[in-house]
Amino acid sequence: MGSHPDSNLHPVATGPAKAIVDAHQQDQPLKLYSGWFCPFVQRAWTVLEEKKIPYQYIEVNPYNKPQSLLALNPRGLVPTLQYDSKPLYESTVICEFLEEAYPDHAPHLMPKDVYLRAKTRIWTDFCTSRVIPAFHRFLQFQGEGEGLEGVRGEFLDKLKEMTGEMDAEGPFFFGKEPGLIDFVVAPWVMRLWIFDHFKGGLGIPAEGQGGEDEALWTRFRKWTKALEERPSIKNTTSEREHYLPIYQRYADDTAQSELAKATRTGRGVP
Ligand SMILES: N[C@@H](CCC(=O)N[C@@H](CS)C(=O)NCC(=O)O)C(=O)O
Structure with missing residues (x-):
């Protein structure tokens, strides 16, 4: 594990994210085991920040897994949450959990409307199963030429498909206020x-210049x-x-082979 190339990645958050990390070092019953660089972490982290839930930020390198992480999550993935001494993981599960576990913390990110709640789950799954693989x-x-245009086109098609589902006015996915779906996709947009x-x-x-897709790209922008x-x-983003x-x-x-292996075992890559 120590030999994984990313075990040498920059050890700590930088730029805007550093200030937030520094402000969350105090011991708290809720702990976020995090990797500053990880988009799956950023999903959970933005929800914690949005709702101003007190938490302790703990930086770990998931490619050089400390025992403290493995004790909570045998797969050793970030994000891992420690809640009331109990472990929780999987970014989308964590996001929904935070919404339910802290009902007094506004903003409420899951839509009240049951149809939009279901739609949140459909497009969360679309992000994980379609957008992220096409991104990779x-x-x-x-190489260049047709092949590159092919994979580029395939990725843009996924973004267009998702944009077509958004509220016409926005600016957020379902309208004026952001919801869970925005924070689930945002890390890859960033x-x-x-x-x-x-x-x-x-x-x-x-x-x-968008031709027949002009309105879609305007909405996407x-x-x-x-x-x-x-x-x-x-503020949960580090320096480029x-x-x-x-x-x-x-x-x-x-x-290449790491991505293939990660995908086979249901793990993500940054
Ligand atoms: N499905 C997980 C994916 C999390 C994930 O794969 N995180 C990466 C970092 S971006 C990780 O911890 N990798 C360590 C490893 O693959 O062993 C989630 O949504 O939380």
Whole structure:
């Protein structure tokens, strides 16, 4: 485990996320075992921040698993939560749990409307089973030309499909206020810049150039802007330079087999 390439990743949160980490070092009954770089962590972390739930932030490297993490979660994944001395894991489960366990903490992120609650779960699953895999197929694709356009197009299709489900006005997925679905997808939206860095651009048409998809891309931009400006999301994000070496390995093809293995065993990769 110590030999995993990411066991050497930057050890701590930086930039805006550092201030939040520093402010959550005090002992609390609720503990978040976290990796600053992990998008699955960011789902749970933004929900804790949104709801101003008291928690203690504990940085661990899940590629160099400390006993304290393994004792709570034998698979050693982050995020892992310690609640009342009991362990909890799986980011989407944690998000729903926080919503239910702290009913007095506003904002309420699960819609009141039962249909929108169901829709939250459908698009949460779509994010996990469609958007994230397409994100990685695009990032890992080697070469240029038609093949690259193919994986890029496939990823953009997933974003378009999801955008088509949003409230027409927004700016958030279901309207004026953000909900759980926004925080479930936001970590990958916050990482879209890596495609500019590694793949010559994400490829979303410039304003006015979207043809028949212009309205969809306008709506998508409105959504991403609202996410990027949301303090809970902005302030749980670290400096770009420290994410780069992690994504570099996927973009360089050196992490193909890790991704395949992680996918087979139901784990995620950053
Ligand atoms: N399905 C999990 C995925 C969490 C996950 O895979 N986290 C990664 C870091 S981004 C991890 O802990 N990896 C350690 C490992 O694969 O051993 C969730 O949603 O919480």
